[in-house]
Amino acid sequence: MDVFRQLKRFYWRERKFLFTSVLFLILATIMGLAYPLLLRYLVDDIIQAEKFDMIPSIALLVAGAMVTKACFQFIHGFTGGRLGNRVAFNLREALYEKLQYLSFQYYDRARTGDLMSRLTADLEAIRNFVGFGFAQLLNMILMVTFGAVTMAFIDWRLTLITLITMPIMGFIAIRFELKVHPAFRSIRLAMSRLTTAVQENIMGVRTVKSFAREPFEVEKFSERNNEYRENHIETSKIWAKFFPALEMVANLSVVVLLSAGGWFVIKDWISVGDLVALFSLVWYIIGPMWGLGFHINNYTQSKASGERILEILNQRYDVASEQDALMMESEQVKGNVEFRDVQFHYPDGQPALKNFKLNAPAGSIIGLLGGTGSGKSTVIQLLMRAYDVKKGAITLDGVDIRHIDLNNLREQISVVFQETFLFSASILTNITYGCKEVTMEQVMHAAKLAKAHDFIMELPEGYNTVVGERGMGLSGGQKQRIAIARALLKNPKVLVLDDATSAVDMETEYEIQQGLKELMRGRTTFIIAHRISSLKHADEILVLDKGEIVQRGKHHDLVVQDGPYRHVFDIQFADMPEALRQGRKVAN
Numbered sequence: 001m002d003v004f005r006q007l008k009r010f011y012w013r014e015r016k017f018l019f020t021s022v023l024f025l026i027l028a029t030i031m032g033l034a035y036p037l038l039l040r041y042l043v044d045d046i047i048q049a050e051k052f053d054m055i056p057s058i059a060l061l062v063a064g065a066m067v068t069k070a071c072f073q074f075i076h077g078f079t080g081g082r083l084g085n086r087v088a089f090n091l092r093e094a095l096y097e098k099l100q101y102l103s104f105q106y107y108d109r110a111r112t113g114d115l116m117s118r119l120t121a122d123l124e125a126i127r128n129f130v131g132f133g134f135a136q137l138l139n140m141i142l143m144v145t146f147g148a149v150t151m152a153f154i155d156w157r158l159t160l161i162t163l164i165t166m167p168i169m170g171f172i173a174i175r176f177e178l179k180v181h182p183a184f185r186s187i188r189l190a191m192s193r194l195t196t197a198v199q200e201n202i203m204g205v206r207t208v209k210s211f212a213r214e215p216f217e218v219e220k221f222s223e224r225n226n227e228y229r230e231n232h233i234e235t236s237k238i239w240a241k242f243f244p245a246l247e248m249v250a251n252l253s254v255v256v257l258l259s260a261g262g263w264f265v266i267k268d269w270i271s272v273g274d275l276v277a278l279f280s281l282v283w284y285i286i287g288p289m290w291g292l293g294f295h296i297n298n299y300t301q302s303k304a305s306g307e308r309i310l311e312i313l314n315q316r317y318d319v320a321s322e323q324d325a326l327m328m329e330s331e332q333v334k335g336n337v338e339f340r341d342v343q344f345h346y347p348d349g350q351p352a353l354k355n356f357k358l359n360a361p362a363g364s365i366i367g368l369l370g371g372t373g374s375g376k377s378t379v380i381q382l383l384m385r386a387y388d389v390k391k392g393a394i395t396l397d398g399v400d401i402r403h404i405d406l407n408n409l410r411e412q413i414s415v416v417f418q419e420t421f422l423f424s425a426s427i428l429t430n431i432t433y434g435c436k437e438v439t440m441e442q443v444m445h446a447a448k449l450a451k452a453h454d455f456i457m458e459l460p461e462g463y464n465t466v467v468g469e470r471g472m473g474l475s476g477g478q479k480q481r482i483a484i485a486r487a488l489l490k491n492p493k494v495l496v497l498d499d500a501t502s503a504v505d506m507e508t509e510y511e512i513q514q515g516l517k518e519l520m521r522g523r524t525t526f527i528i529a530h531r532i533s534s535l536k537h538a539d540e541i542l543v544l545d546k547g548e549i550v551q552r553g554k555h556h557d558l559v560v561q562d563g564p565y566r567h568v569f570d571i572q573f574a575d576m577p578e579a580l581r582q583g584r585k586v587a588n
């Protein structure tokens with residue numbers, strides 16, 4: 001029940017539907033009791049008393065009761081459906097919002113397929129239960145209670161004898177619930193593993209094909225598919241074992257009623273009409289008891305789904321704004337960035353940055369160079385507060401970034417990532433992503449600076465061309481240029497180019513840099529690059545190795561020092577004529 005208590009805020013605000021639905025369910029159940037009572041009246045007071053002229057009026061009464069019950073059921077079903085949909089809507093909104101604000105650390109571990117299955121299958125299970133399952137469970141309780149009370153009203157001794165088997169039914173039902181709940185959890189888990197496999201396969205289809213690993217992927221899927229099937233079979237076994245037992249006990253009570261009831265009629269303790277009414281009423285109890293397994297199953301399934309949804313909703317934000325976080329006016333921000341003795345390691349990881357010190361005055365260009373895994377991207381992740389530093393501090397215009405509102409901080413920074421992500425929308429939508437009021441001229445200006453305008457104009461529908469999922473249909477370089485245009489349009493105080501020109505050829509890179517030069521003016525720019533040509537104009541270049549700064553300075557100083565920078569330079573400019581290499585100080 002704790003799950004539903006925790007989810008209360010999502011259904012309690014829809015309580016008018018909840019109460020209406022429950023009220024009309026009660027009314028419909030009460031109306032249902034009219035049948036056995038009318039039946040008793042028909043047998044004892046009309047047929048046995050031979051008052052056949054009353055049959056049309058009793059038939060009309062039954063028809064009236066039937067229509068009224070149908071109306072009550074309609075209102076109950078309608079409001080129940082509305083309740084289920086609204087609760088599912090509220091939950092979906094809350095889940096999506098939560099997913100938006102969860103930190104990078106959460107996504108390091110999260111699996112897309114699993115999240116998708118929580119947002120779809122689990123949510124559907126909750127919708128079903130809140131809309132229908134809960135009402136059915138309640139209906140069952142009401143029918144059993146009202147049925148038993150009416151039976152007792154006719155003859156309490158016979159009622160007691162008949163319902164003697166009910167505790168056994170309850171016992172079987174509870175054992176069933178205890179077994180079926182874990183089984184349903186496993187089914188859900190297996191389902192999410194299955195979705196993860198499909199989703200990863202689609203995302204990585206190019207890798208799979210280029211390695212000709214289709215058979216391996218089929219095998220991998222088959223294993224998970226098998227696991228899913230096995231889980232279902234296990235659940236069916238539980239079902240198959242308990243259901244007939246439940247049915248047998250239910251039928252036993254009918255046998256008891258008919259035997260004892262017959263004896264009561266012979267003894268003249270009850271009338272024939274009473275027995276007919278009791279026989280009809282006992283089904284009023286057995287019917288829902290029959291479905292007990294199904295209702296419990298529905299309940300446990302939605303409880304398992306609720307647990308998985310709550311797991312997301314109760315997830316802690318690893319990085320969040322402080323309560324009275326500072327809001328910086330974008331126009332007032334200068335862009336002075338300082339890393340003060342920063343230490344950082346990823347959760348369960350080796351140190352990724354050690355004693356990292358950097359002062360980037362407003363408008364300066366900082367280059368970051370280093371081998372793979374040396375910590376370059378980590379510097380940027382920390383600047384954006386994707387993670388919080390473990391020791392030391394990072395400041396923007398002298399303010400510790402942990403005191404600045406998270407969104408406000410990220411509004412001041414534009415990042416062009418190594419891997420470009422484009423939404424499956426038009427190029428225009430992709431470039432203007434995150435910008436509220438921009439004119440077409442501003443978009444084109446940014447695209448021209450990013451050297452994207454010309455190729456966009458060659459596309460069939462220019463800026464309105466819709467790109468495929470993750471930008472399929474565009475080359476890596478084209479995607480990068482769109483991403484650069486997007487970053488420029490945001491007009492940030494701090495610009496980060498994380499290996500942003502790695503996918504374009506040297507010539508285009510040169511052209512983009514000419515455009516960027518103008519743009520970098522007045523902004524603090526961080527350039528992460530593997531090519532020396534991308535960062536040789538930086539005001540300060542930091543060379544990283546295993547999270548430590550091993551060299552720092554300007555290009556012309558570093559290139560004449562013995563060290564990793566010169567080493568990289570020599571490799572990259574190995575084809576340069578010796579004369580030029582000798583005169584590199586002059587050339588650069």
Ligand SMILES: Nc1ncnc2c1ncn2[C@@H]1O[C@H](COP(=O)(O)OP(=O)(O)OP(=O)(O)O)[C@@H](O)[C@H]1O
Binds near residue numbers: 347352
């Ligand atoms: N999300 C993460 N979780 C755990 N460890 C990480 C994560 N991201 C990076 N690391 C580790 O932190 C270290 C620094 O990684 P980082 O991505 O900053 O390197 P990099 O210099 O940008 O490399 P590259 O040039 O290959 O992008 C590496 O050892 C890496 O394995």
